[in-house]
Amino acid sequence: MERVISKVTFDLAQTSLRQVNHFLHRELNSETPKITLLNPDGAHNLAVGLDATIDVEIMGHTGYYTASMNKQATITIFGNAGTGVAENMMSGRVHVKGFASVSAGASAHGGLLVIDGDASLRCGISLKGADIVVGGSVGSFSAFMAQAGRIVICGNAGDALGDSLYEAVIYIRGQIKSLGADAQIEPMMEADYQTVGELLAQAGLSYQPQDFKRVASARQLYHWNADADQEY
Amino acid sequence: MCGIIGLLIKQPHLRDSLGELTVPMLIGMGERGPDSAGLAVFTQTLADPYRKYSLYSGGKDFPWQDLSQALQTQMSKEAELQPHGNQAVLTTDLPSTTLKPWLKAHYPQLHVLSTGRAIDLYKDAGNPTEVADRYHFKDLKGSHVVAHTRMATESAVTPAHAHPFTAGEDFCLVHNGSLSNPNEIRRKLEPRGIHFETDNDTEAACRFLEWRMREGDDLATALQKGFEALDGFYTFLMGTADKLALVRDAFACKPAVVAETDEYVAIASEFRSLAHLPQVKHAHIYEPAPEEIYVWNV
Incomplete structure (x- = not known):
């Protein structure tokens, strides 16, 4: 049986945001529609x-929190995304064709966020299990306190990359302006090359996994050390 | 929150449309700043020694004609006066050191919002849409504009606390964010004879930067010193007679986006205030980086 794919288009210059989001939540039919x-x-x-x-x-370009809390859906932004794109995503895929503003993919639990251009500061802050692939560079404080998940950065990183990391892992191809507290560069193992290769392929990027470095937690902040003079 | 808006026209033939292009940008930031709004517009520079003074009367029925006549009879000076409701732009070649004390003595209810050879300034409490209507922002003409919508977080909602703030001549500043050391800045400046008009944190930044420039720094050097002296969150947008300048703090907590074409440079807190500009789909769009100085010349 041929599956019918219905296509629906909304023009936000004509239709209110509330109507559009209402449709996306409540009025989808059993077919798998494509919505523009x-x-x-x-x-x-x-x-x-x-x-x-x-x-x-x-x-076009979007404002704050586009595709946040996404589950299952595939959302593509043919433009730039504002603050907090795919924030708290649970699953599915969000693809930004332009650049993303601050806090892209913040605290996302699952799914894949792809940003073709640069991501601003705090990309992947408090990441909880999602994967993020950034084609360009990321701003300062990216992956701050990231707990789980993987971030692939094809360009450079600003200051304090991976500050206070938990178990999330960062792979970066370019320069790191500075590492955050408790973040360290670690050797790439076979499994790391495979992970990077898979994520790049999912993002449609053709960089070589061999060009990436691994950044992960040194786990020195996991336990309070009263003798450390708080020098961390 | 708060919204900032800037627009610099590159093609002189578009200067007549400055106000028309600015108003939708300002209203677009209305949700970020619903309690007050203001705008500084930079026009053709007057010949020295002429100066323009943007005056705010507070009341609706200020006798602007009386002021004009009093200046003529008491000071023997012609003064051109363009009233817009409770505000007016006064143009005269009377030295400001004479005019300002005279205004204070005879019209204590008047506030001088700005002084300069190019700047006109309007600001008031109220929803940005109403403020734009009240002062006919859409009719404004000029080379560049600095505008603001305010959501007060740290000091009162009054016309004097609205942005832009000014200091010296032909300099204004708008701010999204909050400073944590405005009183420290103030304690540093007041002993140097610098007078503050409000308890607003933004005024401290404005007066600090103007003081640095008066001491001989160029705008970029003054801003560099501002990075060291000013603590807190900020996106600052500044206007001078021939420039717009923008900086963001190291954490870039407060947003800004720029759209640049052959015809204009437009700056706003968010893209939704730029979305309706002509040719914006073909503009170079970017977010200014933290602690970098952006300056655009007329």
């Missing part, structure tokens, strides 16, 4: 909290 959103014009909270295997294409 035109003229986002920097609107906040677009396609947030989705929970269906649907494809959403956003044709």
